Amino acid sequence: MRRNRLLSAVVAVCATSALGFTVPQTAAADPGSTACSQMPSDLRPTLILGDTGPAVRQAQCLSNMWGGEPPKLVLDGIYGTVMLKKIEWIQVCHGIPQSGVIEDHTWEVLYHPALDCYLPYPD
Template sequence: MPIRIGVPDMIRRKCATLGTALLTAGALATTTHDAAAAEETCSYTSSTDRPALTYMNTGPSVKQAQCLSNVWGGVPKLAVDGVFDSATSKKIIWIQGCHGLDRTGVVEENTWQVLYHPALDCYDPYPG
């Protein structure tokens, strides 16, 4: 015997499907916007210049990482001064944890990737 689905059930299912599609589209649009905003806002180095950075490094690449981390979130924002200090290290470790990366505090290729293309949300408390 075939199961009959009433009109209210069909409407509920279609609304649920539409809602899921809209949420997914919104999330994708936000991710694209954040990545574009990061590249527009932070122009201390080229987005292809991604050296490994560690505690006490200095220079424009550190400024780029600090700026990108500020676009990413967390309060207080880092001073974009080009010095990889303890505040920068803590924030990088937090961002790495939010993305499931090893919490090394070293900005390497995977960390650069998430700085330019951040996740939508982080549920780890910010250490700042």
């Protein structure tokens, strides 16, 4: 069974490559993915401006999975003002109150990002 799933995945990747299709960047944000493996996906502490550590690095990595114009965050583990601006934008894109606080709803959005947000990123 596992071999069949692996074979199916390889065939799908080869087929999409041969046809010129690309997999969206957001696909790597899947909770089962190791693309952002700073901490387990089920550990979701509340984060605010000024927090530091692996949970902040995880949120930075996941927020970088978003497409569009927002700048990529440096994975430094420091919740600074650039990260705050990006988190607030992501919250607005999903209809979450724009608090800048990363809690349950925001974590869920970070792990399952929209393919694109049609709100312009603030200057």
